[in-house]
Amino acid sequence: MNIQVKINGKNVKSEIDADLLLIDYLRDNGCLSVKRGCETSNCGLCTVLMNGKPVLSCSVLAARADGSEIYTLEGLQKEAEEFGTFVANQGAEQCGFCNPGFIMNVIAMLRENENPTDDEIKEYLAGNLCRCSGYEGQFRAIKNFLAQRGAK
Amino acid sequence: MLTINEYVKVKSLEEAYELNQKKTNRIIGGMLWLKMSTLRVQTAIDMSGLSLDNIEETDEEFKIGAMTTLRQLETNESLNNYTNGAIRESVRHIVGVQFRNSATIGGSIYGRYGFSDVLTMFLALDSYVELYKGGIVPLSEFAKMKADRDIIVNIIVKKKPLKCVYMSERISKTDFPVLAVCVSECDGKFIASVGARPARAEAITDCEGILSNGINAESAEKFGKYVTEKLNFNSNMRGSAEYREHLSKVLVKRAVMALGGK
Ligand SMILES: Cc1cc2nc3c(=O)[nH]c(=O)nc-3n(C[C@H](O)[C@H](O)[C@H](O)COP(=O)(O)OP(=O)(O)OC[C@H]3O[C@@H](n4cnc5c(N)ncnc54)[C@H](O)[C@@H]3O)c2cc1C
Ligand code: FES
Ligand code: FES
Numbered sequence: 001m002n003i004q005v006k007i008n009g010k011n012v013k014s015e016i017d018a019d020l021l022l023i024d025y026l027r028d029n030g031c032l033s034v035k036r037g038c039e040t041s042n043c044g045l046c047t048v049l050m051n052g053k054p055v056l057s058c059s060v061l062a063a064r065a066d067g068s069e070i071y072t073l074e075g076l077q078k079e080a081e082e083f084g085t086f087v088a089n090q091g092a093e094q095c096g097f098c099n100p101g102f103i104m105n106v107i108a109m110l111r112e113n114e115n116p117t118d119d120e121i122k123e124y125l126a127g128n129l130c131r132c133s134g135y136e137g138q139f140r141a142i143k144n145f146l147a148q149r150g151a152k
Numbered sequence: 153m154l155t156i157n158e159y160v161k162v163k164s165l166e167e168a169y170e171l172n173q174k175k176t177n178r179i180i181g182g183m184l185w186l187k188m189s190t191l192r193v194q195t196a197i198d199m200s201g202l203s204l205d206n207i208e209e210t211d212e213e214f215k216i217g218a219m220t221t222l223r224q225l226e227t228n229e230s231l232n233n234y235t236n237g238a239i240r241e242s243v244r245h246i247v248g249v250q251f252r253n254s255a256t257i258g259g260s261i262y263g264r265y266g267f268s269d270v271l272t273m274f275l276a277l278d279s280y281v282e283l284y285k286g287g288i289v290p291l292s293e294f295a296k297m298k299a300d301r302d303i304i305v306n307i308i309v310k311k312k313p314l315k316c317v318y319m320s321e322r323i324s325k326t327d328f329p330v331l332a333v334c335v336s337e338c339d340g341k342f343i344a345s346v347g348a349r350p351a352r353a354e355a356i357t358d359c360e361g362i363l364s365n366g367i368n369a370e371s372a373e374k375f376g377k378y379v380t381e382k383l384n385f386n387s388n389m390r391g392s393a394e395y396r397e398h399l400s401k402v403l404v405k406r407a408v409m410a411l412g413g414k
Contacts, residue, residue, distance in 0.1 A: 001159055019156035027326060041184050042326075047250050053223075054250045059184050062158040064198065105250065126326050127248010 003066035007031065008075025016062050021054075022048070025062035026072060033073035033100045037129070045101035047108075048072050054108035073100055079107050080104035083145060092141035094132035102128045102138060114145065153185050153358075159197045163303060166396045169284050172301050173195050181219065181244040181259030185227045193389060204258070204305065207231060207354050214309040215282075218258025224245060225257065234311065235277070238318035238334060247326050258304045264295055267328045271295060271320055272347030275355040280357035280404065295352055312339035317407040320348070321399055322392060334406035344379040344404050346393035349386060349396055353355070356382050367412050369405075376405035 007029055023046050026086045037045030039058045046058040049071040071104045073080045080103050109124040121142055162168040171177050185258030190256040204217035207228050213360040216387035222243045222346040232240050279291040284303040316336040320329040336343050342363045356379045363371050380400040
C-alpha cells in the first residue's frame with residue numbers, strides 16, 4: 001500500500017507492507033535516533049511525535065501514520081540539543097541508552113506544560129524506563145533546566 | 153508476532169462491520185493489546201477516518217467515540233469535573249502518556265480484560281455501549297457478554313447526580329493493578345465496582361441500604377465487607393486471592409470514606 005507522511009518537515013511517499021511498524025518505517029527513512037528498547041509498549045525508548053503528540057512508534061502501524069506529521073530527534077535539533085547538552089553536562093545519565101526516548105518525551109511535556117510541577121514531571125515521564133540511573137539524575141537535570149530557563 | 157496482510161481505512165461503519173464478519177479480519181484500535189498477540193490478520197480494519205475520536209457532551213449524556221484515546225479521557229475537563237477526577241485517576245497509571253495517546257476506549261471496553269481499570273471505572277457510572285448492530289446495551293450487560301463480531305461505536309455515560317472516587321493498588325508504578333475499585337453515589341444509589349480481581353470487573357449496588365443512613369467509618373467498613381463477600385477473587389503473579397480479598401475490603405472502605413465520610 002502507498003502512504004504519504006511528513007517526516008521532520010519533509011513529505012515522503014512510500015510503498016509499504018500493511019504490517020510495517022512506524023519505528024521501522026522511520027529508521028528506513030534515516031531516522032536512526034528512533035530505537036527499540038522492549039517492543040512490548042513499555043519502555044518509551046521509541047517515542048516520536050505524531051501530529052504533535054508523543055506515541056510509541058514500536059506500537060503504531062506505518063499505515064496508521066498515513067497523512068500525518070512525524071517528528072523525531074533528527075527534526076528537533078535545536079530543542080533536542082539544548083536540553084540534551086544540558087542533561088549531559090549535568091552528568092544525569094549513565095549508559096545513555098534511554099536518552100532518545102527520554103528527550104523526545106521531555107520535549108513533548110514542555111510543549112504541553114511549560115512549567116511542570118515535580119509530580120507532573122514524574123507522571124509525564126513515568127513511561128520512560130531507565131535501567132541504570134534510578135531516575136534521580138534525570139529528575140534533577142530537568143529541574144535545573146527549568147530553573148535556568150526561568151532565570152534567563 | 154502480529155502479522156497483517158492488508159490494511160483498509162474504512163469509509164463507513166457498514167464497511168467496517170462487513171469486513172469484521174470474517175474471522176481472520178480484525179478491527180485495529182490503538183493496537184497495543186493486539187500487538188502482543190501472535191494473530192495472523194488478513195485485513196486490518198482502521199476506523200480512524202470515521203470521526204469516532206471525540207467526546208460529545210449534551211445536557212443528558214456524554215458520548216465517547218470508540219477511537220477516543222485514554223489520554224483524551226484523562227485530559228477532558230467536563231468528564232473529569234463530572235466524575236470528580238475519577239476518570240483521570242483511573243487511567244493515569246496505565247503505562248505512560250505515549251501509550252495512552254494510542255490506546256482507545258473501544259479496544260479497552262471490547263477486550264473486557266480481567267485487569268481493566270477502564271472497565272472498572274465505567275461500571276460505576278450509568279454507562280452504555282452503543283454497538284453498530286446490537287444497539288445500546290448497559291455496560292454491566294456488555295461486560296458479561298461473550299466477544300462477538302459487532303462493533304463498538306460509542307460509549308455513552310448518562311449524566312446523573314454523581315459523586316465518584318477511583319482507587320487502585322499497584323506493586324509498582326505503571327504496572328497492571330493488583331486491584332482496582334471505583335465507588336460512586338449515582339442518582340442516590342451507592343455502587344462499588346471492583347476489577348483486576350483478576351476477573352472482569354463487576355459492580356455491586358448497596359441493595360441493603362448500608363450507606364443510606366450516612367457514611368462513617370463503621371458503615372464504610374460494613375459496605376466494604378458486603379461488596380467483597382459478593383465477589384470472587386483469584387490469584388496470579390501479582391497477588392493471591394486472599395490478599396485481593398483483603399485489599400477489596402480496605403479499598404472499598406477508603407473510597408467510600410473519600411466519597412463523603414465524616
Ligand atoms: C503493556 C500493556 C500494559 C497495560 N496496562 C494496563 C493497565 O494497567 N490498566 C488497564 O486498564 N489497561 C492496561 N492495558 C490495556 C490497554 O489500556 C488497552 O485497554 C488495550 O491496549 C486495548 O486498547 P487498544 O486501543 O490498544 O485496542 P486494540 O489492541 O487495538 O484492540 C483490542 C481488541 O479490541 C478490538 N476492538 C478495538 N476497537 C474496537 C471497536 N471499536 N469495536 C469492536 N472491537 C474493537 C480489537 O479487534 C481487538 O480484538 C495494558 C496494555 C498493554 C499492552
Ligand atoms: S520499544 Fe517501544 S515502548 Fe519499548
Ligand atoms: S542511562 Fe542507561 S538506560 Fe538510562
